[in-house]
Amino acid sequence: MxxxxxxxxxxxxxxxxxxxxxxxxxxxxxxxxxxxxxxxxxxxxxxxxxxxxxxxxxxxxxxxxxxxxxxxxxxxxxxxxxxxxxxxxxxxxxxxxxxxxxxxxxxxxxxxxxxxxxxxxxxxxxxxxxxxxxxxxxxxxxxxxxxxxxxxxxxxxxxxxxxxxxxxxxxxxxxxxxxxxxxxxxxxxxxxxxxxxxxxxxxxxxxxxxxxxxxxxxxxxxxxxxxGKTEKRVYSHETHDEELRQLVHGQTFEKALAVAKQANANKKVRSESFKAVFEEFKQQLFPEGTEVDAAKLALAKRYYHDVQWEASRRLVLDERYRLDGRKLDEIRQITCDVDYLPMAHGSAVFTRGETQSLTTVTLGTKMDEQIVDQAMYQGYSKFLLHYNFPGFSTGEVKPNRGPGRREIGHGNLAHRSLKKVLPADADNPYTIRIVSDILESNGSSSMATVCAGTLALMDAGVKIKAPVAGIAMGLITDETSDKYAVLSDILGDEDHLGDMDFKVTGTESGITACQMDMKVNGLSYEVLAQALEQARAGRLHILGEMQKAIQVVRPDLKPHAPRAVTLKIEREFIGAVIGPGGKVVQEIQKESGTTIVIEERDNAGYVSIFSNNQEGMDKALSRVRGIVAVPEVGEIYDGKVKTIMPFGAFVEFLPGKDGLLHISEIKWERLETMDGVLEVGEEVRVKLIEVDKKTGKFRLSRKALLPKPVNKNPS
Missing domain, CATH: 3.30.230.70 (GHMP Kinase, N-terminal domain)
Structure with missing residues (x-):
């Protein structure tokens, strides 16, 4: 034991x-x-x-x-x-x-x-x-x-x-x-x-x-x-050839540094140039007719990777410019397009250098909310953000097997960044889904997702509090000196060869989310503060570029987006709107072509009506308002005759509310019988003249709306 x-x-x-x-x-x-x-x-x-x-x-x-x-x-x-x-x-x-x-x-x-x-x-x-x-x-x-x-x-x-x-x-x-x-x-x-x-x-x-x-x-x-576990196991998982390492470095470093100094903004061209340097060395290492030693070749490739890494870093530390020719704090060229997809509720294309996101916004009803079932939490989510990274975005062949851990993580960072500026639930009846499809990738596609997501939300007419932009910061340090360089808007290569990947998102007023990974020791708080300040300047620049595409949230939704109206009703009317077994609300939805969601919160009822059709929306609103309306004595209503009795007619003057139109209240003239006076289904305008305090029954009058006849033969 x-x-x-x-x-x-x-x-x-x-x-x-x-x-x-x-x-x-x-x-x-x-x-x-x-x-x-x-x-x-x-x-x-x-x-x-x-x-x-x-x-x-x-x-x-x-x-x-x-x-x-x-x-x-x-x-x-x-x-x-x-x-x-x-x-x-x-x-x-x-x-x-x-x-x-x-x-x-x-x-x-x-x-x-x-x-x-x-x-x-x-x-x-x-x-x-x-x-x-x-x-x-x-x-x-x-x-x-x-x-x-x-x-x-x-x-x-x-x-x-x-x-x-x-x-x-x-x-x-x-x-x-x-x-x-x-x-x-x-x-x-x-x-x-x-x-x-x-x-x-x-x-x-x-x-x-x-x-x-x-x-x-x-x-x-x-x-x-x-x-007693201070002593760890002994292992040997690598073999090295120091003579080969020195040979690779001596034969390729200056050439790799020359490629880095070409400052080519095209990732593919730069990659091919680096490969050409190694291919030339490979021909020297294994001249034509010589058998290739697979193990030696694998080591040579590893050592050349180190050469590329060193040459790219020396360029930044010594020359103070980068692989694509930019200054340390310079942002790549940005282009923004909104309303790119005609049938999406909101869409945007955000392109920064060789990174591009096509992002859509879809507005749904409460029925579209995501069910969350976790061990420690059960509930619903009405804001979803999904990030997709297909192989073609980097020119690779990769089967689509659903989102991996990286995609889930990148999507979560963008989700956190944008949720802070969404309208409050009380002001937003919609379930909002953002989907970012990365079409090109060379550095910080998650930050492109944040920018494109903001633009698509604004294009969709979602009343966000402020636009959000994101930027990825890098760091390159020199272990042998106090030299370092903080890089704004890093490339994919710079992410790989750098010592830090620090993503910062926010509005003009402040930060909404961040994510940082360090690959080396020794990040001082002074350098961290510089990186954050440089990120703020970059973020403001990106926001300015985004503003060229769309300055303010669109005042209205797209014509094909669902309109939503939420009515607050008294709690006791919830059952009346739903009806027995949901009969009433189902009937309203069928007749109007709308989607209706009824909730109870804060000791009140909330009826949210969604429709792509204004006529259907008006019809549903009229029905619901009629059900929850409190009849007032003296008010005039357009009703429909439901049944006819010898002593009068029962008229539905509000949905679910019938009142008696007595035979004596139909005309000023005396009526002996109801025969031929009214028909079932006939529309009739009436005035509510009394509500019985004991029974709650309603008395209606039609003659009160008719001019009183003048008595031509006064006594």
Missing amino acids: SQIITQTIALPDGRTITIETGKLARQADGAVVVRLGDTMLLATVVSAKEAKEGVDFMPLSVDYQEKFAAAGRIPGSFQRREGKLSDHEVLICRLVDRALRPMFPEDYHADTQVNILLVSADAEVLPDALAALAAAAALSVSDIPFNGPISEVRVAKIDGEYKINPLTSDLARATLDVIVGATEHDICMVEGEMQECQEAEVVEALKIGHEAIKTQIAALKELEAKT
């Missing part, structure tokens, strides 16, 4: 995180249970003893799954069991993966899997801020090589104060909500959203988050020492 070891971490608000190892999942290389409140995560890590032949990268997989039993629930799916990871779970996988992956040794290539399971769910403790801590703890108690530890915390600004891992109920009031990942010395990952916050607020949040992480990392080191 293995020894059970525990470690505690104190949070600033007095709560305690407990880490336990040695009790569960003992056959994994490392396993821990992390607990805060009644939320518990089981994290395990397993790594193969040897790397597969030919693998020259880190095959890491991170899976996070929420068990419905953790929240005392049965899954709502047809199978009634957990299945494919939801988008919510995938996003948490990415939070952990992005912080862990850069921390493994570059030459470690063994298959490694991290599994994190939510096994107990406390509604007041969100598990996403604990997942990376649990994964890092599992690695700490294993013998797997890892250049950590790392950890993550949530930082939220609530009522003007920064809080670490706040309660769920308090998070609803947050104006800033970010998850920060870091090592003991450096921040490595940021993901979050804000309500048009200033750059200084973001920097302060990262500083506070990092201080909390330092405490957690100290605890992980103590846990590692307790388990």
Whole structure:
């Protein structure tokens, strides 16, 4: 029986995180249970003893799954069991993966899997801020090589104060909500959203988050020492040929640097030029008639990749300009088109350099809302954003198998960026779906999605609070000196060869979302502040370019978009509008061709009517208003005769409301019989003259609307 070891971490608000190892999942290389409140995560890590032949990268997989039993629930799916990871779970996988992956040794290539399971769910403790801590703890108690530890915390600004891992109920009031990942010395990952916050607020949040992480990392080191896992396994996953490395560098570096200095804005041409340099070297390495050594060729390709990386970085650091000829803070050429697709409710094409997004907006009814069924949350979502990245956008052959984790993550960043400027639910009866199809990609297609999404929303006539733009920032540093360069609007190549990918979105007033991944250590807060300020300037420039296409939200929806009118009614009328078994509302929808959604909230009823046809909308509105109208004595109504009796007729003067038109109230002249006076179905204008206080019955009069005859023979 293995020894059970525990470690505690104190949070600033007095709560305690407990880490336990040695009790569960003992056959994994490392396993821990992390607990805060009644939320518990089981994290395990397993790594193969040897790397597969030919693998020259880190095959890491991170899976996070929420068990419905953790929240005392049965899954709502047809199978009634957990299945494919939801988008919510995938996003948490990415939070952990992005912080862990850069921390493994570059030459470690063994298959490694991290599994994190939510096994107990406390509604007041969100598990996403604990997942990376649990994964890092599992690695700490294993013998797997890892250049950590790392950890993550949530930082939220609530009522003007920064809080670490706040309660769920308090998070609803947050104006800033970010998850920060870091090592003991450096921040490595940021993901979050804000309500048009200033750059200084973001920097302060990262500083506070990092201080909390330092405490957690100290605890992980103590846990590692307790388990005796300070010595990690010995491995050898790479073989090198230093003589070949020097040969590749000596024969190709100056030529690769010359290609980089050509400053060609065309990605394909630049790529072919770099390939030509290696092909020339390959001919020297394996002259015609010489057998090609596959292993040696593979090493040469790897070393040439390092040459490209170095040459491209030296260009930026030494020459202060970039692969496509731009200055460090220069934005690529931008073109914007709106109303591109005639039948979409809103559409836009946003092109920046060689990155292009075709984005649509579709307006739906409440019936189109997405059902959300998660272990810790059940509800509906009326704002959807989907991001698609087909192979042709980069000139590749790639089967369409549905969205991958990258697409889900990019779509979520754009979703967070735009949801902050959508109209409040009370002012927006629509379900809104944005779809971004990336048609070309060479750097930051997620930011193109934000820009195109804004333009499409404005084109659709959605009353957003302010336009949002996004920009991706890069960083290149020199380990041998204090040189560095902050790059605005990075290319795909610059993302690959750089040390940072920092995406920032926002309005003219402030930041709405951000995402950062660091690939090196040593990002100072001064450099971070510079990157944010440079991002702000770039964001304002992009907003100015977008304004050339459309300056303000269109005053009306497209002719073919569904119109929506919402009526607030008294709570007691809800049943009358619905009718027995839904008979009344179904009849109205059938007759008018509309879609009607009835909700009860805030102790009142809300009737939302959707229609592409104004005549149908008017008909439905008239019916509903008639049902909920309160009859007033003295008001005149257009009614319809429902039944005829010897003493008068019953007239429906409002939908569902009949009144008696007595024989004496039909004409000023005395009528002896109802024969031939009125017919069933006949329309008749009447005046409400009395409501019986005891029975609530209505008395109508027709003669009150007719001129009183003049008596020609007064007595």
